[in-house]
Amino acid sequence: MIQYRNLDETTVYQRLQGQVQRLRTFDFGTHLTAERVRSYQVSVGGGLTYNYAAKAVDEELLQTLQQLSDEQQCIEKYQALLDGELMNTGEQRRVLHHLVRGQLGKPVIHEGKDLGEFYAEQRQRFSAFAERVHRGEIRGSTNQPFKTVVQIGIGGSDLGPRALYLALENWAESRGKQKMKALFISNVDPDDASQVVSQLDLATTLFVLVSKSGTTQETLANELFVKAKLQKAGLNPARHMVAVTSETSPLAHNPGYLDSFYIDDFIGGRYSSTSAVGGVILSLAFGPEVFAELLAGAHEADRLALERDIRRNPSLLDALIGVWERNSLGWPCTAVLPYSQALSRFPAHLQQLDMESNGKRVNRRGEPLSYGTGPVVFGEPGTNGQHSFYQLLHQGTDIIPLQFIGFMQSQRQDDVEVDGSTSQTKLKANLIAQIVAFAKGKKDENANKHFPGGRPSSLIYGELLTPRALGALLAHFENKVMFQGFIWNLNSFDQEGVQLGKVLTKKVLSHSSGDGALDAYAGLLGI
Structure with a gap:
């Protein structure tokens, strides 16, 4: 039987606290060896690997973290979520974003409807729609084929889909897989919509309006802005818009749109990128087969997250180490540092994913907690961040755990050799240097040039940022946040703080x- 208890009520909690003195001053100079770098890693799926060699952990701590996972029943709770139990206690809802990527639990039936079949049907519908647009069978008011697609949405209807689109744009364009250019409108600030619309040939632009409730203030304001521009250009808005919404919203089955594609209340906004919320625009931009590859990578990572052994379960291991750093070592922030320009907006998506999910001060029963929960998340691509906030990361008064992401190859593979190495090689060299510099530091009699070291980091790396790798990367972080919510005894799936x-x-x-x-x-x- 599943039990929900606070972290500090577990029998393992005091054992964790007892290891702080031993590991707070972990000597990376001694322990960060070649053998450790090669062995402290595990497959993420999608061709990616999670390496935690530069984390302040040892064998004794890993055993304790395994015991914490077992005592908090992390795998049992994940399986219950997959089986469709009501894990969102604040809103009395199921949590089914994994189901849009493939079934790992029991069939989920709600009011007589098989929700797995429903999500698959919506994916088939928007895939067919995208293919008809690409073939020129669906056209705008002037009978010209659509060349550009613009998503109108905010929060989870923007951050995740935008991050994923930007992550694959170079990959797709350089391989002849870009079907349509995509842009995004999110902010209610009229300068946002005005700037985007000013770049468009409206006659060849298709808009995707995304609002699950159909009542999101910012999104509806931007919809009216766009409709006014279309009408002023002599175009019929109904022939230039589709909706992604719930079947009970005012946008559903509405003749004011070319078509409507559906999600439901069991797909939370920040977890919705692999549903129709991200699927419609990504399928229009790159083709349904590319979106299918992204889903396959996510499903592979979801399956690995069922492993009970934390050394074979990268998202659970990442979550546990994060809890150790937050609650035992007392570090309240974490930085996401992708050494890939394609992931320029990925840290912004992870800010919402993590801080909206686990930025909670009460447990699942609404009782105040006496320990820290979700960390502050920020980030910027390397090497840009090195010339911005790395000064504080290296020599500031606070230790901030770091999450690096890197790839062996660039997406476009359009490079130049300077001073004996290519730009991509220089990028990778910078990433490697930062990991070791943060961990080992540098002694110097000049205090201004002294680097204390002891700044831990992880690394997720792979050959190339492909759709499959991106799907696995996305699911890794989604599952990490989910597991941390289980350990902290939170409801990670509502967001009353925005109301x-x-x-x-x-x-x-x-x-x-x-x-x-x-x-x-x-x-x-x-x-």
Whole structure:
């Protein structure tokens, strides 16, 4: 029987705390050997490997982390989630984003509907739609074929799909797989929509409106902005828009759209990139077969996440080491550092994924917690970040665990040799140097040039950032966040923290908030 207990109620918790003194000053100079680098790693799926050699862990700690995973029943809880149990306790919902990538549990039946079949049917529908667009069978108001697709959405309807599109754009374009250029509108700031629309030939542009509820304020404002531009250009908006929404929303079965594709309340926004939310635009941009490869990579990582042995389960191991760093070593932040320009927006997606999921101060029962939960997540691609915030990472007063991502080859393989090495080789050399520099540091009598070291990092690496590798990378982090929520006894699948601001925004716009501070600030900004 599954039990839900707080981290500090486990029998293992004090054992973890007892290992802090031994490992807080872990000597990487002694322990970070060639053998450790080669052996402290595990397959992620999709051709990727998770390497944790530069983490402050040893064999004794790994055994304790295994015991923590077993005591918190991480695998049993994951299987329950896969089987369709109500894991989102705040909203009394199932959590089914894994099911859009393939079935790993029992068939999930809701109100007589097989949800696995429903998700597969929607994928077949939007795949067929994308192919018809590519063949020129579906055209806009002037009977010209569509060349560009623009997604209108915010939060999970933007961050994940945008990050995935940018991650594959170079790969697809250099291999003749780019079917349509894709752009994104998210911010309610009119400068966002105006800038995007100014780049478009509206007659050959298809818009994808994404809102599960059909009532998202920012998204509907941007939809009206775009519709006004289409009408001003003499175009019929109904022939230039599709909707991704729930079957119960005002957007569903609406003749104002070319077609509608459906998700449901069991696919959370930040976990929705592998559903129709990301699938429609990625299939239009690159073709359904590319999206299918991404799903296959994600499904492979999901399957590996069922391994009970943490040394064979990269997302669970990554999660446990993160809990150790957060709750035993007391480090409240983590940096995601992809040495790949293609992953330029991936840290922004992970910010939402992690901080919206596990940025909670109460447990699944609504009881206050006495320990830290989700870390602050930030990041920037290398080598840009090296010339920005790495100063603090190397010599600042706080230790910030680092998560590096790197690839052996560039996506376009369009390179130049300078001073005996290519740019891609220089990129990889920088990544390797940073891992060792953070871990081992450098002694210097000049305090300003002294690097204390002891700054731990992990590395996910592979040959090339392909759709399959990207899917596995995405699922790795989704599952890591899920496992940490299990360990901290959180509901990682609601986001009440975003609601209060929405309520107060409506009060401001009503001009009758009854709150003097709200009205005063509204006056400052001319509302």
